[in-house]
Amino acid sequence: MHGAKPKLAMYWAASCGGCEVSLANIHEAILEVDAHFDFMFCPCLLDTKRKDIEALPDGVIYLTLFNGALRTEENLEMARLLRSKSQLFVAFGSCAASGGIPALANQHGIEHVLETTYRTAPSVENPEGLIPGTAHDAQGHELELPAFLPRVLAVPQAVPVDYAMPGCPPEPGQIIAVLRHIASGAPLPAAGSLIGCSARAVCDECAREKRGQLAKALLRPHDALPEAGWCLVEQGFTCLGASTRAGCAALCPAVAMPCSGCYGPLDRDADSGAAALSAVAAAVDPGPGSGQDEAELHARLRQALSGVADPLGTFYRYTLSETVVAERPTEVEP
Amino acid sequence: MSQRITIDPITRLEGHGRIEIFLDHAGEVSSAYFQIPELRGFESFCVGRHAEEMPNITNRICGVCPEAHHMAAIKAVEQAFGVTCLPAAERIRELIYMAFFVADHTTHFYCLGGPDFIVGPDAPASERNLLGVIRKVGLDIGNRVIDTRKRNHELIKQLGGRGVHLCGAVAGGWAVPITPEQRDEFRRWADENREFAAFSLDIFEKTVLGNPQFLELVMGELYRHETHSMGTVDETMALNFYQGKIRVVDTVGNQALLYDPKDYLDHVAERVEPWSYLKFPYLKKFGWQGFVDGQQSGIYHATPLARLNAADRIATPLAQAEFERFYDRFGARGKGDGGRNLPVHQRLATHWARLIEMLYASERMIELLEHPEICDPVVRQVVHPRAGVGVGSVEAPRGTLTHHYETDGRGVLTRVNMIVGTTNNNAPISLSIMKAARGLIHGGKVSDGILNQVEMAFRLYDPCCSCSTHALGKAPLELNLRRLGSGELLDRVVRG
Numbered sequence: 001m002h003g004a005k006p007k008l009a010m011y012w013a014a015s016c017g018g019c020e021v022s023l024a025n026i027h028e029a030i031l032e033v034d035a036h037f038d039f040m041f042c043p044c045l046l047d048t049k050r051k052d053i054e055a056l057p058d059g060v061i062y063l064t065l066f067n068g069a070l071r072t073e074e075n076l077e078m079a080r081l082l083r084s085k086s087q088l089f090v091a092f093g094s095c096a097a098s099g100g101i102p103a104l105a106n107q108h109g110i111e112h113v114l115e116t117t118y119r120t121a122p123s124v125e126n127p128e129g130l131i132p133g134t135a136h137d138a139q140g141h142e143l144e145l146p147a148f149l150p151r152v153l154a155v156p157q158a159v160p161v162d163y164a165m166p167g168c169p170p171e172p173g174q175i176i177a178v179l180r181h182i183a184s185g186a187p188l189p190a191a192g193s194l195i196g197c198s199a200r201a202v203c204d205e206c207a208r209e210k211r212g213q214l215a216k217a218l219l220r221p222h223d224a225l226p227e228a229g230w231c232l233v234e235q236g237f238t239c240l241g242a243s244t245r246a247g248c249a250a251l252c253p254a255v256a257m258p259c260s261g262c263y264g265p266l267d268r269d270a271d272s273g274a275a276a277l278s279a280v281a282a283a284v285d286p287g288p289g290s291g292q293d294e295a296e297l298h299a300r301l302r303q304a305l306s307g308v309a310d311p312l313g314t315f316y317r318y319t320l321s322e323t324v325v326a327e328r329p330t331e332v333e334p
Numbered sequence: 335m336s337q338r339i340t341i342d343p344i345t346r347l348e349g350h351g352r353i354e355i356f357l358d359h360a361g362e363v364s365s366a367y368f369q370i371p372e373l374r375g376f377e378s379f380c381v382g383r384h385a386e387e388m389p390n391i392t393n394r395i396c397g398v399c400p401e402a403h404h405m406a407a408i409k410a411v412e413q414a415f416g417v418t419c420l421p422a423a424e425r426i427r428e429l430i431y432m433a434f435f436v437a438d439h440t441t442h443f444y445c446l447g448g449p450d451f452i453v454g455p456d457a458p459a460s461e462r463n464l465l466g467v468i469r470k471v472g473l474d475i476g477n478r479v480i481d482t483r484k485r486n487h488e489l490i491k492q493l494g495g496r497g498v499h500l501c502g503a504v505a506g507g508w509a510v511p512i513t514p515e516q517r518d519e520f521r522r523w524a525d526e527n528r529e530f531a532a533f534s535l536d537i538f539e540k541t542v543l544g545n546p547q548f549l550e551l552v553m554g555e556l557y558r559h560e561t562h563s564m565g566t567v568d569e570t571m572a573l574n575f576y577q578g579k580i581r582v583v584d585t586v587g588n589q590a591l592l593y594d595p596k597d598y599l600d601h602v603a604e605r606v607e608p609w610s611y612l613k614f615p616y617l618k619k620f621g622w623q624g625f626v627d628g629q630q631s632g633i634y635h636a637t638p639l640a641r642l643n644a645a646d647r648i649a650t651p652l653a654q655a656e657f658e659r660f661y662d663r664f665g666a667r668g669k670g671d672g673g674r675n676l677p678v679h680q681r682l683a684t685h686w687a688r689l690i691e692m693l694y695a696s697e698r699m700i701e702l703l704e705h706p707e708i709c710d711p712v713v714r715q716v717v718h719p720r721a722g723v724g725v726g727s728v729e730a731p732r733g734t735l736t737h738h739y740e741t742d743g744r745g746v747l748t749r750v751n752m753i754v755g756t757t758n759n760n761a762p763i764s765l766s767i768m769k770a771a772r773g774l775i776h777g778g779k780v781s782d783g784i785l786n787q788v789e790m791a792f793r794l795y796d797p798c799c800s801c802s803t804h805a806l807g808k809a810p811l812e813l814n815l816r817r818l819g820s821g822e823l824l825d826r827v828v829r830g
Contacts (some may be wrong), residue, residue: 014374017497018397024441025497027484028477072372101394104379113375117613119605121377121751122738124613125603125622136609143354143609145371169397169498220745222386222505222717255495255509260390262499309744313383313391334828 004063007036008179010092011073011082014102014152015068019093022169023065026176030247033176037063037185040334053085061085063182065092065165069321070153074146083159087224088182090195091155094168095263098272099321101168107312110148125195154321163189165196166263168318171248197247201266202259203231206241206250212233214285218307226256233283238308240315243267243279262318271323273315280315281305348777353792355771358639361778365625367767368760368792370612380750385411385719385741388750389503392737395754400499401490402730402755403737405576406714407505409739410728413596415505415715415745422710423508427519428576429702430493430500431728435575435695436527437486438454438731439638439688443534444479447685450790471537484531485523492516507714514709521703527696528652535656535689541661542686548605553664557681557791559627560585562617562634562760565644566591566729573694575729582617584630587670587677590619595727596762598736602753614761615753627765636733636758637795638687643677648690650697656690681766684794688731721746730755732796759795766791 011280012019024030033039064086070076072167083089094100105113118124119133136143153163165178174196182188188193198205208231215236226232232239239258241250245266252259265272287297308314316323354367376395380754383391388407405427405749410418410535419427442448444467449457453466468476487497493516494500495509500508511560512520542548551557558774566578580598591601604613616622616632623631634640648654649692662668664683666676677688702708719741735753770791774784 014372016394016397016398018394021397024483025482025487028753071374074371101391102374105375107382108378110375113378114372114382116378117373117375120751121604122599123602123604123607123751123753130608132604132606132608132611143367143369145369145469145609145611146372168394170429172497218383220386220719222715222719224716225714251491255493257495257501257504257509260501262389276727304812309746310382310384310387313387315822317391326601 004282005036005038006183007038007060008033009061009064009082009086011066011068011078011098013066013068013078013155014071015093015095015100019065019067022167022231023175025172026044027172029176033179036179045324053081056085058084059087061087063088063090064105064157065090066161067093067169069095069099070155070158071102071105072146072148076149076153076158079155079159082230082273083161088188089159091161091164093170093320094166094264096124096155097152097164097166098264098319099152100318101320103154103319104313106151106318109148113148152321157321162191163193163195164195164263165198166245166262167248170196171251173249174247187258194245195263197245197263200227200246202241202244202246202248202253202263204249205246205248206231208232208253215283216285217304219278220307221257223307228256232256232258236284236307238280238314240280242274242283259318261315264318272319273311273323277311280308294298337566352676353767353788355767355775355788357778359773360455361776363768363772366764366771367609368764368767370611370760371610375526377750377752381747385414385507385739385745385747388737388739388747390499390501392752393499395752397498399434399438399730399732399755401494401638402728403430404494404503404737405431405728406726406730406735408505408738409728410724410739411505411725411726413726414722414739414741415717415719415724417506417715418721420507420713420715421513423506423713425702425705425708426493426508427508429512429699429708430490431468431504431576432695432699432702433486433489433523434694435731436531436699437483437490439692439695440479440486440530440534440555440631442731443685443688443692444475444588447688447793447796450793451545451548451685451784452537455727456821460812461484462651467775475537478533482527485526487717489520502715505717505719508716508728511713517703517709521700524696524699524703527699528693531689531693531696531712532652534692538686538689547718551787551790552682552686553680555768556787557766557794558679559681559762559769560677560767561591561627561631561765562630563640563643563677563756564618564634564734565641566727566734567645568649570649572649573641573691574649575691575695577728580727580734582634583644585627585677585679587643587674591617595736596725598725598727598738598753604753612760612762615758616761618686622830625761625764627762634758635762635763636755637684638691638731639664639678639681640685640733642690643675643730646674650693650694650701651751652696653690653694656693660686660690664734681794682790684796688796700771719743723731732756733758761793762797766794 064082091097119129134145134147153210178196209229210231213234217236218238219236237258240261241259243266244259244261245263247263265275267275340583354368356366357466389404392403392407449595491497494502535569563583564572566579568574580593584590602615603616603618617634620632648657661675664678670676721741721743728735735755736753738751742748770788
């Protein structure tokens with residue numbers, strides 16, 4: 001009897017579907033989820049029956065995993081609706097938890113997105129300069145599109161969430177562990193907690209050796225050949241493992257690629273990018289600070305840090321909805 | 335009195351999909367609109383990023399096909415930086431890409447498109463997913479599907495670092511080499527893939543082609559319409575997913591275009607319609623003639639079916655045999671000018687073409703793993719960014735994927751453009767829906783069966799990011815038939 005099991009919902013807003021694929025990648029354990037929950041497989045299910053959902057009593061869904069950032073009015077409406085219908089409402093994945101990749105759009109703003117996509121893209125043939133509108137008359141019938149929010153929001157910025165589960169996407173092992181815990185009826189963590197992740201840094205899960213050395217300069221992945229088994233940060237690669245929350249099992253450093261910070265900042269109270277930047281900068285050898293010409297010193301430090309030509313995309317890649325860095329009035333847009 | 339039918343949402347692409355069908359006074363279909371009500375705007379917000387991070391940023395366009403964006407991105411970066419990928423790394427990339435094709439086509443056939451045939455087009459929506467397939471055909475097949483996805487995702491994770499949103503691409507190379515132990519294990523997996531692809535073709539033969547009702551759906555008029563076909567081919571005009579030239583074959587099977595991906599702007603343009611956030615690509619050679627098919631229209635499709643139509647052959651033996659059998663079945667083999675195949679225009683045959691591609695990908699994995707230097711450890715090199723322009727292209731499972739970057743002297747992006755797999759098919763999806771709706775909806779009445787068959791016209795394209803649907807079930811639909819003006823509900827069907 002399906003109805004007796006707690007209802008599990010998963011919905012997507014501005015996202016890529018990777019969260020759903022990660023859930024599917026629990027492979028045969030999906031049958032276990034099916035046994036414990038009345039699983040509303042498809043996010044479209046909720047959207048399709050939106051009126052039915054609206055008619056349901058509040059809290060009828062036991063657990064909603066809401067993934068994706070909030071880009072459109074429709075995304076926002078669905079977050080509000082599902083919040084009210086869910087006992088446990090989880091911001092699932094980096095986009096929901098902290099804006100993720102879609103929130104990079106806050107750097108230039110929505111006008112730049114529309115201008116670039118529909119007017120200045122080199123393949124566009126749009127002599128009238130049309131930009132798709134929220135309402136359009138086609139053969140006497142009105143066709144509607146949802147309006148964009150002025151800036152991309154993380155879900156907790158718009159509606160209260162019980163938990164946030166980081167990761168781009170959350171790893172399958174973490175997903176099944178969380179679902180098993182909730183299905184078991186064991187006590188739940190305190191409201192507002194991060195779930196499906198560790199309290200420690202990615203470095204704690206990384207097998208690469210730390211030798212206590214400082215890097216000479218910051219490097220991009222193609223700037224040098226990484227030495228096997230040695231900490232990427234100490235070699236100079238801009239790996240965010242020291243300031244990023246663990247839970248992924250340090251997957252990227254395991255294949256000699258730097259951590260890009262997808263599980264979010266270790267310190268939830270700090271500005272994420274500033275924390276990542278200072279962690280990386282602290283790993284670079286400042287060299288002798290005295291007895292040197294000021295200009296030379298400056299030039300050397302500048303050179304040492306030149307491996308980051310895009311601080312925003314490097315340090316705020318998944319968190320730009322949360323920080324004030326991207327918050328600027330449109331009149332100063334270039 | 336005219337009427338309007340709304341199917342919302344269908345499933346997703348870069349967001350949700352919506353179909354609007356307009357009926358004339360007599361209740362016959364006058365037009366159909368396929369709307370995409372979402373946009374994230376990667377072309378805008380990727381400006382300013384380190385170019386080499388694009389494989390890791392653009393794989394977040396789609397969690398179903400991150401491998402496609404990852405590969406197209408790194409190829410564009412390398413062209414902009416003026417560097418050639420090391421041969422060992424190139425083989426690893428293609429190997430991952432083939433494993434991805436096997437996994438992706440498997441999920442589509444068994445979890446999204448296939449249940450229409452295996453479970454049946456009239457089966458309850460709750461059965462039209464992998465669990466329904468298991469109930470119909472047996473637990474063994476379900477285990478084989480899960481195992482196939484699992485082993486190929488495992489290969490991607492071992493070599494690419496992550497199961498979703500892999501991170502292995504580095505300019506000029508790949509993160510890690512293949513160890514001999516991995517090679518031996520992957521080689522066994524490739525054999526299993528090949529067996530599974532042959533098994534899947536056998537299922538298609540028996541349950542679809544062997545069933546007169548399904549056979550009529552595949553071979554008949556309802557899902558047939560003529561557009562040009564786009565795909566990537568190697569120098570011998572054989573099907574290729576990973577690299578080659580873009581070939582377009584016209585509606586009667588003649589080569590219309592053959593070009594290097596870097597020249598895409600000479601051949602493809604995108605139209606903006608005010609009622610959808612997704613643009614509509616078309617061939618400049620024919621121009622935009624509106625939402626019409628035929629030889630004079632600029633509309634083309636880029637799908638597994640289009641790729642077979644665009645190629646002259648497949649370079650692996652088992653897939654080549656299936657390729658010949660496919661065109662024989664439609665009476666199209668060697669019947670075009672110069673002995674080319676005539677293109678197959680029956681769109682539901684896309685499901686069949688997808689399985690032939692799965693077989694090719696499996697055989698290609700074996701070839702790559704048997705390369706004497708597949709374990710060559712030299713997979714990374716030092717690269718110096720520069721100002722440049724690069725275009726990277728691969729065949730994504732859902733169509734030709736193009737990334738176009740411009741960089742400054744630090745290797746920072748100054749301009750980004752992309753034409754994504756499914757975007758190619760934006761116009762043909764509308765045409766397929768219109769054709770099916772016109773053939774099925776008469777006198778303003780719809781039924782559950784009609785709804786399902788309209789939906790099948792859409793689903794055969796396997797629109798990208800139909801993700802949880804893609805992986806686990808299918809999208810239930812609501813179809814409303816309304817009187818224009820008053821909004822009075824005339825008929826309503828809900829499935830799911």
